[in-house]
Amino acid sequence: MAYETLLVETRGRVGLVTLNRPQALNALNRQLLDELKGVLAGFAADAGIGAVVITGSEKAFAAGADIKEMQPYGFADAVVEDLAAGWDDVAAFRKPMIAAVSGFALGGGCELAMMCDFIIASETAKFGQPEITLGIIPGMGGTQRLTRALGKAKTMDLVLTGRMMDAAEAERSGLVARVVAPEKLLDEALAAAEKIAGFSLPSTMMAKEAVNRAYETVLSEGMRAERRLFHALFATEDQKEGMAAFVEKRKPAFKHR
Ligand code: CO8
Numbered sequence: 001m002a003y004e005t006l007l008v009e010t011r012g013r014v015g016l017v018t019l020n021r022p023q024a025l026n027a028l029n030r031q032l033l034d035e036l037k038g039v040l041a042g043f044a045a046d047a048g049i050g051a052v053v054i055t056g057s058e059k060a061f062a063a064g065a066d067i068k069e070m071q072p073y074g075f076a077d078a079v080v081e082d083l084a085a086g087w088d089d090v091a092a093f094r095k096p097m098i099a100a101v102s103g104f105a106l107g108g109g110c111e112l113a114m115m116c117d118f119i120i121a122s123e124t125a126k127f128g129q130p131e132i133t134l135g136i137i138p139g140m141g142g143t144q145r146l147t148r149a150l151g152k153a154k155t156m157d158l159v160l161t162g163r164m165m166d167a168a169e170a171e172r173s174g175l176v177a178r179v180v181a182p183e184k185l186l187d188e189a190l191a192a193a194e195k196i197a198g199f200s201l202p203s204t205m206m207a208k209e210a211v212n213r214a215y216e217t218v219l220s221e222g223m224r225a226e227r228r229l230f231h232a233l234f235a236t237e238d239q240k241e242g243m244a245a246f247v248e249k250r251k252p253a254f255k256h257r
Helices: 030-045 075-081 085-091 108-115 130-134 142-150 152-161 167-173 182-197 201-213 219-235 237-247
Strands: 006-011 014-019 051-055 060-062 097-101 104-106 118-122 126-128 164-166 178-180
Touching: 006 030, 014 030, 014 182, 030 085, 051 182, 060 097, 060 108, 085 108, 097 108, 097 182, 104 108, 108 126, 108 142, 118 167, 118 182, 130 152, 142 152, 164 167, 167 178, 178 182, 201 219, 201 237, 219 237
Parallel strands: 014 051, 051 097, 060 104, 097 118, 104 126, 118 178
Antiparallel strands: 006 014, 126 164
């Protein structure tokens, strides 16, 4: 299927989505969101896909939500449409999803990267929440996910000043999992995704679910949730296979990949 705002490919068991609105530095408009939701729904239903990589161009992962599209909105329009809420569907994608970020990841672009399970950044990446410079605030999770990732001090600094942070600062601050040379970015992200996609899918999905609980609840509830998910995996054939393979000193052949 052809998309106007995305390039979509499958590499082995990895779904690769490239944001593709070069004329607007991959600004996230309604059409892009609709197309991305459609692609992710397809990947969710496709047993051949075990992980997803979302990337942009060398210059921009995404320079934010589309300012030209938002400009005419009034308060009532924003409320009635529930502006920005559609992105919750992207964040709710259940298979592992990696953001491969080069260049600008600003506003909604930074927020989209944070909806992914982890971020691999090129040395050229620049992260920021510049909404304050437009007379608004982040609306796709920036004030919440950034605070959980970086803590209050740095989040306040970024959100209140609108300044950008480079890849080294983002890695130091815990926003980014790995920083690599620009030419290695996609290979690094695809290799990580392919590795994840080679494991048992129920276990990678439950691992993601368990880690995400840490962001949503208190420690005792999170521990209970983790333990039940941990117990549940002992009901899978892949647990039998994974442990038997270890004991027999061979590679596991997971069934639910
Ligand atoms: N929206 C629309 N168009 C954009 C955006 C954007 N966010 N960013 C860049 N563009 C367009 C520019 O208008 C320009 O178009 P044209 O050639 O027609 O004038 C083209 O992309 C190239 O951009 P620049 O010429 O500005 O490129 P530079 O290299 O000079 O500058 C920057 C790059 C610094 C990234 C600059 O483009 C910039 O500051 N962009 C805006 C960054 C920003 O403020 N982002 C936050 C947007 S608000 C937001 O994300 C809120 C999210 C929550 C709400 C979600 C609701 C759906």
